[in-house]
Amino acid sequence: MVTATIDMRASDWVTRKWDQPEGIIGAHIAESDFGTSPAIGRALHRAVDAGFLTYLPERLAAQAESACAGFQDRRYGWSVDPASVRLVPDVMTGITLAIAILTPEDSSVVVPTPAYPYFLTAPAQVGRRVVTAPMNRAADGRWSLGLEAIRVALADGARTIVLCNPHNPLGQIHSDAELDALLLLAEEFDALIVSDEIHAPISFGPRHVPFAHRSAAAAKRTVTVTAASKGWNVPGLKSAQVILSGEAHASTWTRLDPVPRQSGSILGAIAAVEAYRHSDDWLDGLLVRLRRHRDHLADRLPRVIDGARMRTPDATYLAWIDVRRMTGALDSAVGWRDAGVAVLDGRQCGPGGEGHVRFNFATSLEMIDTALNRIAERRALGPAHY
Ligand SMILES: Cc1ncc(COP(=O)(O)O)c(C=O)c1O
Known part of the structure; x- marks a missing residue:
């Protein structure tokens, strides 16, 4: 049984992923919000x-x-x-x-x-x-x-x-x-x-x-x-x-x-x-959960964020999102961060990474939706607000 999503900001400590200014969703680094196995x-x-x-x-x-x-x-x-x-x-x-x-x-x-x-x-x-x-x-x-x-x-x-x-x-x-x-x-x-x-x-x-x-x-x-x-x-x-x-x-x-x-x-x-x-059982439970989150994201992303595309990953809890068709600053991690979502900038990944961001979906479905909605809302405001 996989533990519930943990609010990684709610104690004296913070994880690297959530070590963000107030209000920014941490989705850039490869850590999960699900804790570890009970064993x-x-x-x-x-x-x-x-x-x-x-x-x-x-x-x-x-x-x-x-x-x-x-x-x-x-x-x-x-x-x-x-x-x-x-x-x-x-x-x-x-x-x-x-x-x-x-x-x-x-x-x-x-x-x-x-x-x-x-x-x-x-x-x-x-x-x-x-x-x-x-x-x-x-x-x-x-x-x-x-x-x-x-x-x-x-x-x-x-x-x-x-x-x-x-x-x-x-x-x-x-x-x-x-x-x-x-x-x-x-x-x-x-x-x-x-x-x-x-x-x-x-x-x-x-x-x-x-x-x-x-x-x-x-x-x-x-x-x-x-x-x-x-x-x-x-x-x-x-x-x-x-x-x-x-x-x-x-x-x-x-x-x-x-x-x-x-x-x-x-x-x-x-x-x-x-x-x-x-901890095989725990890992199997994690995979069931991550698969659900992955499929949710793959389904929602193109419908919620006009111009964003991703291929459903075979592995990892990281989605590689093609943002080349997004106009204004939302075509890079800089604009996503301004909209309140920290993602890895594809340019850091070397040639071919431009026009892409990496989004971590090892978090709650609600957090995934909140992140997508933030980008969609910023996009709806139009380029003048990017
Ligand atoms: C592919 C890959 N290799 C290595 C690392 C870093 O691993 P470590 O912290 O054990 O050096 C990461 C961390 O995200 C990774 O994704």
Whole structure:
């Protein structure tokens, strides 16, 4: 049973999403307003009451790694050796470490765009240049990987491809044909694929397939980075997992042990164990609820806001809204914010992101409607009021 929507502004604390000036609806960042699962809540209460606020012990790190492997097997049919899973404090740390230690120092990183904004900036932290590879948009709003642009980047010296599987901000599950072609390119240029699967638990269909589980060849050259943070809404607990299915990658990664494995939080590891082992029912309930909210939004958006369009997402609680046909300032996040709704500006997602905003629907139906109505009302006032 999924908990009721929580008013995240009603206590002394506020979540990042609701850390807004009075009256602005926070729909920009990927946090949910539904709290977390009771199993995780109980475990965290127990841990706090008993003073388990220490450094992360080895035994618990191993439990979280094994729980992550078990979840991959149960949920996606991917048999993962627990010894190939390593804890890291968060997904972006896992991604940047993978790039830093598993690819040549002078190589660049290909990022298909529109992209999760940090993909565009994080590689610079480990001295790597990003080359964007714009995706192609079809008339039905579906996007496909820009394979030719990826090839050009690889031919020019890139040795990492950052894949977002499922995709944020598009909310898409890439087609088999695209992913097969991507693997062939990676093989041709001996590139590493870093598959960010943080959003995988929130897949509505088609079923999520971990990229490394597609074939032995994919497993060999993929580093998967995932976490319980989106599925169970615990990103602040700082625990993520890297799955090193390539043997060579696993042995290189051991050079880093015990750091960063032990630098995540003890509460995060406790939450990961509970999420991956004891919270499937809660996740299933969340998916039922999010599907309803997604369908409500997809139905209401084009009817309430003239000119706004979206493709119904296959995954994530994020809607990628095409606002190019909206006139005045409502064709970007700036105008939406002025109208009282904070959304992610597509321009932050790199080439192809212009003319789009990303809206988080992991909130109550009422809040979704209020947000849509605010934009519609501002639009009705006409361009002079934008
Ligand atoms: C695709 C993707 N990767 C990574 C992150 C950040 O994860 P973390 O906070 O674990 O670094 C997010 C957060 O929204 C995300 O959407």
